[in-house]
Amino acid sequence: EHPNIQWFKDAKFGMFIHWGLYSKLAGTWKGKNYYGSGEWIMNQAKIPVKDYRKIAADFNPVNFNAEEWAQLAEDAGVKYMVITAKHHEGFSMFDSKVTGFDIMDATPYKKDPMKALSAAMRKRGIRFGFYYSQFQDWYEPNGGRNTWDYDESKKDYQSYYRQKAIPQLKELLTNYGPLGIVWFDTPGGMTKEQTAAFVKELRQLQPNSLFSSRVGQGMGDYKDFGDSEVPPVPIEGAWESIYTHNDSWGYIAHDMNFKSPDEIIKLLANVASKGGNLMLNVGPDGSGKIPEYSVKYLQRAGAWLKKNGAG
Ligand code: JFZ
Numbered sequence: 176e177h178p179n180i181q182w183f184k185d186a187k188f189g190m191f192i193h194w195g196l197y198s199k200l201a202g203t204w205k206g207k208n209y210y211g212s213g214e215w216i217m218n219q220a221k222i223p224v225k226d227y228r229k230i231a232a233d234f235n236p237v238n239f240n241a242e243e244w245a246q247l248a249e250d251a252g253v254k255y256m257v258i259t260a261k262h263h264e265g266f267s268m269f270d271s272k273v274t275g276f277d278i279m280d281a282t283p284y285k286k287d288p289m290k291a292l293s294a295a296m297r298k299r300g301i302r303f304g305f306y307y308s309q310f311q312d313w314y315e316p317n318g319g320r321n322t323w324d325y326d327e328s329k330k331d332y333q334s335y336y337r338q339k340a341i342p343q344l345k346e347l348l349t350n351y352g353p354l355g356i357v358w359f360d361t362p363g364g365m366t367k368e369q370t371a372a373f374v375k376e377l378r379q380l381q382p383n384s385l386f387s388s389r390v391g392q393g394m395g396d397y398k399d400f401g402d403s404e405v406p407p408v409p410i411e412g413a414w415e416s417i418y419t420h421n422d423s424w425g426y427i428a429h430d431m432n433f434k435s436p437d438e439i440i441k442l443l444a445n446v447a448s449k450g451g452n453l454m455l456n457v458g459p460d461g462s463g464k465i466p467e468y469s470v471k472y473l474q475r476a477g478a479w480l481k482k483n484g485a486g
Contacts, residue, residue, distance in 0.1 A: 176412075177396040179383045182302065186254035187447050188480075191417060192244075193259050196230045196266045199461025202427030203470035208477050213458060214423030217264050217313055221323040224314055231266065231281035239463025241291035241465070244300055245404065245472060252479040252485070254400075255302035257454065258360045260289060260347055262306070262425075265314025269351075270361050273342045276314055288463075293351040302355030304384070305347050309340050309373075310363035321347075332364030334401050348380040357384055362391025370394055385413075398482040400451075406444075409449045416446045420455035427459035433468040436475035443476075 197214045204220040206450065213220075218226050248256050261267050265276035269288040279285055289305075296303040310332070312318025316325050317335035357377070365373065370392040378386075388395030397413035400406065405416050420439075421430045424460040434442070439455065446453040 177385055179385065180396060180413050182393070183385055183397060183452065186302075186452050188251070188253045188443060189255040189257065189415070189452055189454035190248050190251060190253040190255050191419070191424075191454045192459065193262065193263055193306075193419075193426075193456055194459050195259055195262045195268055195425065196234055196461075197262070198426040198459060199234055201460060202423070202429055205448045206466055207325070208429055210427065210430065211255065211423055213423045213427040213430075214262050214264070216425075218320070220293070222393070224321070224324050226341060227264065227314070231276065231446070232283070234278070235350045236278070236284040236459075236461060236463030239288050239459070241295040242388055242464065244292060244459075245295035245301070245475060247465065248296065248301055249299050251473040252480040253301065253455075254455075255304065255355050256296055257306050257356055258289070258292065259341050260305040260307050261312075261343065263308045263311040263313055263358060263361075265308075265312040265318060267343065267457055269347065273346065274319070274341055276415065287478075289351060299375065299413055302358030303351075304354050305346065305351075306345075306357055306358040306360060307340075308330070308344055308361065309336075309345060309359050309390070310365075311361050312339065314334070315339060319361075333369075336365070336369075336373070336445050338476065341373070342379055347363075348377060348384070354381055354384045354388065357381075357390075359390040360387075365391065369391045374398055377428075390401070403446050404451050406451070410451060414450070415452040417454045417456065418442060419458070424456050424458060426460045431468070432473060433466075436472045439472060439476040440479055443480075 202209050202213050242318035270279045271277040271287040310319040317331045374394050385396040386398045399415050421432045443453045459465045
């Protein structure tokens with residue numbers, strides 16, 4: 176058991192944020208609407224890298240306000256937040272020296288939102304962590320699972336890990352203060368030995384930080400259930416259920432299927448009654464605004480929790 180697991184076991188409620196270039200596409204590519212997983216649009220529409228990279232040139236989230244996002248987290252009563260530093264699309268939402276395909280170098284925004292957000296969260300005493308897609312990287316010739324631009328059989332995953340994933344994770348584990356969680360996802364391309372070496376190398380930088388189970392090979396510090404899944408009976412040990420507020424992780428403009436404050440509280444109670452945490456996702460748009468329904472409903476859920484002594 177991880178020596179720093181107790182805060183997580185006590186947390187009950189977390190906020191997940193999926194935010195990237197896909198947020199700007201908002202579920203639409205070339206006049207066609209997609210539904211269900213806005214962050215997968217590059218894959219669903221098989222958008223070539225040479226077109227996808229152009230989205231960055233217009234990505235300018237001037238409405239992003241770290242204090243507002245952190246305040247929403249506090250109002251909602253969450254005890255931790257995890258945000259996508261790099262999703263499968265391969266775009267880095269932080270200042271990375273490892274690539275030019277990041278928010279500093281490739282967009283007109285030219286600021287690091289993760290710097291501001293990590294600071295705003297620390298100020299409020301809410302744990303902060305990064306989601307990082309360690310294997311799937313649809314931008315890189317050697318990254319996982321882009322088969323529409325690249326030939327899978329020619330890929331050298333180890334070279335991608337050495338040249339991008341590991342150096343970037345080192346940046347994330349070095350430049351943003353103490354992290355509560357590093358949330359890995361969809362493992363691949365590594366043997367058990369390679370995963371062990373990967374985990375060991377990164378742990379040295381932040382021994383106190385928890386690693387999610389999707390680091391692979393059973394080497395995470397707590398269990399994540401499949402998306403939108405709550406176990407039927409109480410489960411021992413540290414675990415988390417992840418849900419999204421509407422039907423997509425990444426922003427989709429035509430998805431209005433938001434869970435009401437009522438439904439959020441029932442879901443939270445269901446997960447808590449089985450002994451786990453609920454990490455509920457919101458998907459800000461490409462301008463940096465969290466959808467109004469997410470703001471309103473999370474605030475109302477948080478107000479209820481406070482009033483009833485659970486906040
Ligand atoms: C992954 C991502 O592919 C997705 O875009 C999103 O970020 C989500 C939170 O995580 O999707 C998964 C990963 C694992 C399972 C389901 C969806 N699973 O184990 O059931």
